[in-house]
Amino acid sequence: MEKTNERLDRLVLEARRGAETREQGYRAKALKLFPWVCGRCARTFDHAKLQLLEVHHKNNNHHDNPPDGHNWELLCTYCHENEHSKVKDMEGRSDIGNTVTAATFSPFADLKTMIASKK
Structure with a gap:
């Protein structure tokens, strides 16, 4: 029984140290600095979500994690993903690491000729 109590005490101590370490992280700091509201869609959050x-x-x-949090904003998962997608779209997406060229096909470029040939 004594070993079980020692093991439990050690686990609790490790959990507390882990929580303290996480508290020092920028996410915990941001959650203390800012209201729990998405900066894009204004959805509010409680502890459960x-x-x-x-x-x-x-x-x-x-x-870049300044103590005053001026480089941070809280976003919901969906808005955060959308924000990073915008950056990827600006850079150009590709599976092989090269930028994707813009589409050049124009389906209506020769429309006048197509209409004339139908008459």
Whole structure:
């Protein structure tokens, strides 16, 4: 029984240390600084759904974590994904790492000729 209590005490201590370490992270700081509202869609969050609220780095540099949080904004999972999709779209998407060229096909480019040939 003594070993069980020691093991339980050790587990509780490790859990507390882990919580303290996480508290020092930028997400915990952002959640303390800002209201639990998505900065894009204005959806509000409570403790039960807080895992759906994410910290977005405005300058896309995840190492830029100022103590006042001026580089952060809280976004819901959906708006956060959309924000990062916009960045990828601006850069151009590709499976092989090259940028994708813009589409050049214009289905109505020769419309006048097509209409004339039908007459």
